[in-house]
Amino acid sequence: MTTRILRSLIGGSLTGVGAVVAAGAAHASGMATPWQINLQDAASPVMERVHGFHNMLLVIQISIVVLVLGVLAYIIVRFNAKRNPDPSRTAHNTLLEIVWTAVPIVILVIIAIPSLKLLYFSDRAQDPDMTLKVTAHQWYWSYTYPDHGDFAFDSLPVAAEVLEAGQPRLLTVDNPIVLPVDTTIQVLVTTDDVIHNFAVPSLGLKTDATPGRVNETWVRISKEGTYYGMCSELCGVNHYYMPIQVKAVSKERFAAWTQEAKEKFAARPAPAVAAAPAQSIQ
């Protein structure tokens, strides 16, 4: 046991890291990369704005931490008992206290304005071109295309043992969502059991699937490619194994795919898409 623990803590993961460098590179746009330290690449207008806003926040965050650390360092060097045997008794400075109340307020206003703009921008699709309906189940997703003949299919995770080269573990599904690029898509999210969350980081999507509700969000994918996400609300034993995979293709290929899909998925029994009460979203 001990050796196993030690091995696991010290070196074990290197193989894992090595193995994914290759897989990661093939999908650089739609998933994280090893040792990544920042947000995934943006492929939708919402995520692009999230990037911009986060960059601004980062500057503010780092400045505050550096400022406080700098003052702390100065205090430690200058006001230790050796260098400063006689403490001052200053316990007030009204001007200083006003300044350190007012300056943060100004910074917060600077944050709040772009923050609220981003929020209202991200809320709803303007004149959506199509709708995708997402239904969560323990532990897989099903997708319905109401504007393209209302076909629907289940999307199940692919087990690690049967993955093909380049398919990332815990992220690959049998039937990915196929969506056209440069198309404003309204996404409706619901569930037929517990709460789940439909999330695709690089597309800026993250919306709860809540029983009794249909939540609305939207996306407009800017680049062709494959984008990965994972269920983002604890939903039981397989919560970690409920991937979302989006294949973004050109509009033409999407049109062709809907024709195929209608036949392919009509041949199978319709999935148990929940008839969630169509409740208002607010």
Add this chain to the structure above:
Amino acid sequence: MAHGAAAGHGAHAHGEHDHHPTGWKRWVYSTNHKDIGTMYIVLSMIAALLGGMMSWYIRLELAEPGIQFIEDTQFYNVLVTAHGFLMVFFVVMPAMIGGFGNWFVPLMVGAPDMAFPRMNNISFWLTAAGLVLLVMSAFVGGGPGTGWTVYPPLSSIAYHPDAAVDFGILALHVAGAGSILGAINFIVTILNMRSPGMTMHRMPLFAWSILITAFLLLLALPVLAGALTMLLTDRNFGTHFYDPAGGGDPLLWQHLFWFFGHPEVYIIILPAFGIVSQLVSTFSRKPVFGYLGMAYAMSAIGVVGFIVWAHHMYTTGLGVNARAYFTTATLIIAVPTGIKIFSWLATMWGGSIDFKAPMLYAIGFIFLFVVGGVTGVALANAGIDFALHDTYYVVAHFHYVMAIAAIFAMFGGYYYWIGKISGKQYNECLAKTQFWLFFIGVNVLFFPQHFLGLAGMPRRIPDYPDVYAGWNMVSSFGALLTMLGTFLFYYIVFHTIRSGKPAEANPWGEGATTLEWTVASPAPFHTHEVQPVISAGDHGHGGHGHGAHPRPAE
């Protein structure tokens, strides 16, 4: 400094005629605030071992991708849940409020004991019963794998059919009742039992922090109790409060839970503010800078803490205007929080700082709290929550700002007060080693989790896509250091009690001006039997709390 000489004065004569039961009766029947405080501290140290073991086991599983140790993923979820509950309800709250609060609020305000000593006893035993029920819940059926947020329908009878969740609910009910009684006790003690001259505006900031915390407990816990009761009846008696099939709504739970849950995180961190203020002032040998601003900043944080709860619910389908409101309200909390940080820095500025272990922990606290604070400013924004909600960014944020920050204040408090509690002084060299081990450990543990979260790794998962392997390994290595630091702390406690040097009444010198340093170490069974009379200090800083002169009235 005149008050330095007052050390050992107040209650020195009373040690001889302590009448108290001996053996187990002394503890089980105890109505003494010090004995009850000690029991709370022991309870918290036991729960910390349990909660800590669970977290290290989780980090061991997460050290590399794939499932290595915890084949049963329900058990993984149970570990995460139990870790969260144990740490919040049975480690931090008992140590800070029940432990240090009981020990030092009466001593600091010049009261002979808590206002309701028998109620104090039942508060403790309810907490202990809650701990037992919580531990039992993990062994009933599959255990509660709901996360500490217990969201229905996952926590409903359909998805958790055995009694585990009911045990968890009862554990929180019982511990919550204990906390409510304790809160009433603190409020009455602080408002009614201060010594003559100990005005509210002279009261040490630790007592202030406990007062505000007690009000938060009194207002927030009944809401949790109501929500839990509805969950219990949904599970067992066929009600549908949270079930849309019967006209209920799972979001009702989330609103009620977070109406309690957000104040709860301030319940955890406010006493830490109080402790850190005492430490910074003592070891800088300066009165707290902007004392009134500090007291009212805490009050403001307490009030605003009640109107920001839905920032935990940005992705639930909340209307956009509601999200705009909660974003704005949440950002506002940064203002009083900033006041606290700057005031601590200004207290140190110009001071003559002695970097004893408690002071190292106070400075460490400030660092952690600032890092956790700036990520909080990011999380406040509903617009960016698409990227951050339910990822490891959140795990990093709340461990920095609340969990580990609170542990730092607790460690600082332990070293600061252990002489007063046990009569023995800790070993400075060991304690400093422990600080550095723990400080480096928690940063290696939690800092990389920011990266994981930004890169999109969800929380509460036992296995993760292979791309996240690197930082997870680093994080787990940090957990190993943290574990060693924790064990070293237990050893130091053991070492202090067994072979520590006898502690003086005031081991910290003139910087330590609060009343607990005027009584002998260990503090006698009964203290302040004759009320000390407090008068404004003569240090020309306005006579605020910290500089008050204790003048025993004998």
